[in-house]
Amino acid sequence: MTRLMVLGILRMKPMSGYEIQQVLQISQTDAWAGVLPGSIYHALKKMEKEELVEIASLEQTGNRTKAIYKITDKGHNEFQSLLIESFATSSVILPTTLYTGLIFAESSASKQVIRAIDEQKELLTKQLSALREGEEHKEKAMGELSPITKATFESIYSQYELQLAFLDKIQNILQHDVEK
Structure with a gap:
């Protein structure tokens, strides 16, 4: 790369x-x-x-x-x-560490696991915000961005938003398990 x-x-x-x-x-x-x-x-x-x-x-x-x-x-x-x-090269890279943890999540749901998901969501939200700022800086420095560059940023944002929605869903499921 x-x-x-x-x-x-x-x-x-x-x-x-x-x-x-x-x-x-x-x-x-x-x-x-x-x-x-x-x-x-x-x-x-x-x-x-x-x-x-x-x-x-x-x-x-x-x-x-x-x-x-x-x-x-x-x-x-x-x-x-x-x-x-x-x-x-394949453009899909799976979050294997997270998926491995999810195999055991339902049987090991805890407040610490839910907090760890919160930490990851905060990190992803900060990274997404920084990327949006980066797009703004790039546009200021280079002028109008090309259609491919715009599509690339949109794809990156969609992947972050999809992962954040997934983490919300998992967190809600685990929260329900912890409250039982």
Whole structure:
């Protein structure tokens, strides 16, 4: 995922690792893509060795030297391969840890389990809110979002809302079991 994201961003223009990180953070893409800041630098170094990116220039900022990377022809080919792979890979990822816990939930319903579901709902609600802010920031930075970008955000929101509704349903069932 990191390789695809970094190569895709570098297709826009040459950037430093920090600039790539900022693009991901401003749009909240790092949140749903799972791209950690350190992984960007690691990917850039590895892709430089593989000749997928190269240093376009070095910029001096105070005592620091900043490398500006650009994508190579080989990098464009790798990007295309990764892009095709991303469309061919299953896009449904099940919350297996939650589902495993649910196997035992009815026989082990407790107030602590219900509180844990509350914590997860709070976390998902915060993440959803941050993603909505990310869409707003992205739109301010880039102007009108493309139909595909809008559809992507809508899909992400729908998945969060579906999971929150599911957790509400499970919590209500378990609450009823605890009150028996």
